[in-house]
Amino acid sequence: xxxxxxxxxxxxxxxRAKFHNFELEFISILQDAERTRLPxxxxxxxxxxxxxxxxxxxxxxxxxxxxxxxxxxxxxxLIASDLSVFVLSRLMSTINPLNAAELIHLAQTKSSRxxxxxxxxxxxxxxxxRTKIHSEECVELTVKVSAKFLDKLKRVQALRAQKxxxxxxxxxLEVSLDEYLRRHDPVQKAERAQKRxxxxxxxxxxxxVLGDAVAVEPIVDPIVAEVDGNRxxxxxxxxxxxxxxxxxxxxxxxxxxxxxxxxxxxxxxxxSDQWIQVHHxxxxxxxxxxxxxxxxxxxxxxxxxVHQLEFSLDGQVAG
Numbered sequence: 641x642x643x644x645x646x647x648x649x650x651x652x653x654x655x656r657a658k659f660h661n662f663e664l665e666f667i668s669i670l671q672d673a674e675r676t677r678l679p680x681x682x683x684x685x686x687x688x689x690x691x692x693x694x695x696x697x698x699x700x701x702x703x704x705x706x707x708x709x710x711x712x713x714x715x716x717x718l719i720a721s722d723l724s725v726f727v728l729s730r731l732m733s734t735i736n737p738l739n740a741a742e743l744i745h746l747a748q749t750k751s752s753r754x755x756x757x758x759x760x761x762x763x764x765x766x767x768x769x770r771t772k773i774h775s776e777e778c779v780e781l782t783v784k785v786s787a788k789f790l791d792k793l794k795r796v797q798a799l800r801a802q803k804x805x806x807x808x809x810x811x812x813l814e815v816s817l818d819e820y821l822r823r824h825d826p827v828q829k830a831e832r833a834q835k836r837x838x839x840x841x842x843x844x845x846x847x848x849v850l851g852d853a854v855a856v857e858p859i860v861d862p863i864v865a866e867v868d869g870n871r872x873x874x875x876x877x878x879x880x881x882x883x884x885x886x887x888x889x890x891x892x893x894x895x896x897x898x899x900x901x902x903x904x905x906x907x908x909x910x911x912s913d914q915w916i917q918v919h920h921x922x923x924x925x926x927x928x929x930x931x932x933x934x935x936x937x938x939x940x941x942x943x944x945x946v947h948q949l950e951f952s953l954d955g956q957v958a959g
Contacts, residue, residue, distance in 0.1 A: 663705075663725045670709040683904040685912065685941035693908070704729040715740045723747055730755065734763040826916075830894035833887060881924045884935075892918055892935045902942035915940035923950070 641649065670687065673679065679690035691702035708728045712718045715737055718728055721744045728747075735743050739762075747755055785793075793812055800815065801807040822828055893916075900910035919938045922928030938946065 660722070660724065664719060666705060667709045667712060667719065667725070670706055671713060674710075680945070683902070683942075683945070685910065685939060707732045711735065717741065717744060721748065730759065734759050825898070826889065826893040827898040829886075830890035830892075833890040834894060837887075882930060884918060884930055888930055888932075888935070889918060891932055892937060895932065896937040899937065900939040900942055901936045902938055902946075910939060910942060912939040912941075917943045919943050919946065 670691070673690065674687050679685070679687050682690060682694060684690040684693060687706055688699070688702050691697045691706065692699055695702075697705070705725055708718065708725050711728075711732055715735065717740050718731075718735075721728070723744065731743050731747060743759075746758055750758070793809060793816075796812040796816055797807045797809065800812060805811070898913055898916055900912040900916060902910040904910070916937050916939055919936050920928045920930075921934050921936060928934050
């Protein structure tokens with residue numbers, strides 16, 4: 641190597657050492673953040689959301705660091721291995737306290753391909769999922785599935801081919817997902833319910849204008865409708881808890897798009913679409929009703945957080 645090459649190489653070694661020290665420090669920070677429940681204090685539902693929303697890491701990088709940080713509490717040898725977080729993250733689905741020394745040695749001495757082959761042999765689900773973005777419209781998905789899953793997918797392909805439709809695996813998966821969402825997505829159900837209601841109202845108007853002799857049942861506002869014979873009482877026994885009707889749930893999910901509406905201190909909406917629940921802004925025990933202005937959608941984390949805050953405030957008032 642000439643003088644310039646030696647200088648560049650020295651800088652590379654120095655940067656690599658600094659980067660490794662950063663990885664170790666960040667792992668320690670994530671462990672402390674989870675131990676002290678820092679994300680919850682910042683109104684973030686998980687350590688991953690904290691790393692992405694607050695610290696600005698991309699979701700894959702955040703997931704990689706968090707997985708290693710949690711596993712390192714169980715296997716301290718990971719930190720002393722001098723391996724990068726990227727390499728350590730590949731061991732997460734296979735490593736345990738019994739095989740830790742062996743797998744760490746393999747990671748230190750084997751090539752990337754050899755390590756992948758060994759991990760795949762030990763754990764059939766290794767590298768089960770991977771996404772690669774090719775463009776805004778095209779994403780490559782790699783996922784391991786069961787033989788039964790493949791049989792079902794091929795059956796969907798065959799049914800589409802019988803209708804002279806595109807029968808590629810991607811199209812077969814898409815129509816299967818479309819059907820599942822049509823049946824189970826509360827937002828889509830809400831949109832269909834609103835269309836049916838609008839259609840019924842339009843029909844009622846037409847009948848009234850034309851003087852149709854056929855009786856039309858009055859349209860009841862679903863938001864204020866009650867469910868007779870199925871009422872429950874809240875713990876305080878002061879107000880009756882009337883279960884939400886399907887129409888009421890539809891209205892809330894359609895308005896909030898089936899996502900958590902909780903706002904953090906900076907006014908940023910949570911927007912999680914997992915474990916979504918309908919929440920009464922004014923509790924039923926305090927006279928809150930089922931009108932849409934008193935209903936919102938929250939993820940289970942923020943729903944629990946709201947009720948814990950209300951409970952603590954009640955305790956302060958009582959004290």
